Amino acid sequence: MIPSSTRSLQTIVLGLVVVGLIALALSGYLAPLTGTILQPLVSAQTWIASRYQAVQNALSAPQDVTRLRMELELLEAENARLEAQIIELNQQLEETRVLSALLDFVYDHPQNRHLAARVIGRDPSAFMQYVFINRGSDDGLRRGMPVVTQHGLVGRIAAVSSSAARVQLITDPASRINVVLEDSRAAGILVGQITAEVSLDRIPQDADVKVGELILTSGLGGNYPPNIVVGQVTGVRSRDYDIFKQASVQPIVDFSQLDIVLVITNFQPVDISPLQPTD
Numbered sequence: 157m158i159p160s161s162t163r164s165l166q167t168i169v170l171g172l173v174v175v176g177l178i179a180l181a182l183s184g185y186l187a188p189l190t191g192t193i194l195q196p197l198v199s200a201q202t203w204i205a206s207r208y209q210a211v212q213n214a215l216s217a218p219q220d221v222t223r224l225r226m227e228l229e230l231l232e233a234e235n236a237r238l239e240a241q242i243i244e245l246n247q248q249l250e251e252t253r254v255l256s257a258l259l260d261f262v263y264d265h266p267q268n269r270h271l272a273a274r275v276i277g278r279d280p281s282a283f284m285q286y287v288f289i290n291r292g293s294d295d296g297l298r299r300g301m302p303v304v305t306q307h308g309l310v311g312r313i314a315a316v317s318s319s320a321a322r323v324q325l326i327t328d329p330a331s332r333i334n335v336v337l338e339d340s341r342a343a344g345i346l347v348g349q350i351t352a353e354v355s356l357d358r359i360p361q362d363a364d365v366k367v368g369e370l371i372l373t374s375g376l377g378g379n380y381p382p383n384i385v386v387g388q389v390t391g392v393r394s395r396d397y398d399i400f401k402q403a404s405v406q407p408i409v410d411f412s413q414l415d416i417v418l419v420i421t422n423f424q425p426v427d428i429s430p431l432q433p434t435d
Contacts, residue, residue, distance in 0.1 A: 251415070257306040258418055268381070269422040270304075271295060275414045276320070285328035285352055287414060292319045300379065300425035303417050308385035308408035309333075309373060310417055312425075321419075325411055326386065327352045334376035335386055340364050343374060346386055346405065354387060359401040365392050371405060378426030 262270050271291060279286035291297050293316050303310040303323050311331065314324040324331060331348035335356070342363030344356045359365060369389045375382030391404040 258416065261304075261306040261418070268420045270418040271297070271421050273321075273417055273419055275417065279322075283329065283350055285325040285331075285348065285411075286314065287323050287325065287411075289321050289323060289417060289419075290319070291419065292317050292321050294318045296421055297321050297419060302380050302384070302420045302423055304384060304420065305409055305414070305417055307410075308387070309380070310409055310411075310414070312379065313419065323417070326407060327354055327411060333380060333386065334374045335371045336374040337363070337365060337389070338370040338372055339366065340369065343376070344371075344403070346371065352411075354405045354407055356389070356403040356405050357400065359403060361394065361399070361401055363401065365389060365401060365403055367391060380425075381420065381423050 258270075258272065262268075273289035273291040273295075275287050276290045277288035279288075289303075297313060297316050299313055299316055301313045303312060309326055311323050311325040311328070313321045315322040326333060326346065326348060328348045329350045331346075331354075333346040334343070335346045336343050337359075340363050342359055342365060344359040347355050347357050349355060356371065367389055371386045371388065373380040373382055373384040373386060385408050387405040387407045389403045390406045392401060393403070394401045
């Protein structure tokens, strides 16, 4: 057995060593030694931690991908919904703008009674220029009634059923409209073309027709009321040996954008064909 005095001496020496080590550590003398001893432990701990994180990421990756795909699908669905809403709002805004312009047109022409109608179809034939509207005889429409927009003349009703009507456009090859030039006051006939364009024929040779001049309905012939804007002169052709001049015309109405039109319901066309001389 170790004598008690020896154990006491060992305890004292151990205590002094501990105190000394603590003092050296606090003073910084053991820092290089501590770093050398702890560096392998720190490296090992870092390696283990990185491997653990890699394993954890590998195990959780499928769940994250699934979650991200679900979130992406939700975002795409929300984006599609918002785009559809924007398109609908733009359509409503455009329709409101058109209706407002049509209302202004009605106020500016109190002498006429107008009935609004929506374009619901177009004639599929490449040689005929017609549109169909959602108003008919039940709404008081009759054959021959003029059809306009806030910009100008569209055409006239060619056929009517109880709930719909067919409108012959001024661009139809069979369309003939008596017109007058706004500035020169020269008369002419607006003729539809098979190419869905219009031209102005039978202009007197002495008429001073200018490019840009507006063309209005004259009221002659009994098919249309006077002073409805039809189009604008874009070019004039005159040859010395011709009896009349001709002019190319840009219609005032964009027929590719027809959506809502107005029917002048208080105009009664006059059929003067029985009074015209025949060959």
